[in-house]
């Protein structure tokens with residue numbers, strides 16, 4: 283099965299995301315209570331409105347332009363974007379409370395992407411971000 287198909291069929295972030303359209307849309311997340319944002323990239327750039335973080339520290343983004351969901355975490359005025367791909371053997375991660383877990387072999391990662399429990403050895407891949415007046419920019423390349 284193609285990785286993208288596998289992720290979309292098995293990702294536990296949101297069971298309803300596949301039914302949504304192409305622009306910025308939101309659905310509730312069945313597992314974590316976090317919102318899942320579906321945002322298409324333009325020129326390998328994802329733009330997330332800062333208002334999405336009103337009262338929240340984390341958002342999960344799904345884009346057809348990236349093979350895995352992306353966690354965008356706010357700490358103060360800093361934003362960190364991480365690909366939710368297990369660094370053990372590239373399986374999708376799930377949000378459990380405020381950490382990420384891999385159901386394949388049990389690795390756990392903090393919400394800053396650090397390994398809490400192996401077998402994974404490497405931190406999550408971080409994506410470059412920039413903050414504009416009203417948006418957080420995530421660069422996919």
Ligand code: FES
Nearest residue numbers: 368370384387389
């Ligand atoms: S693939 Fe995630 S722990 Fe092995």
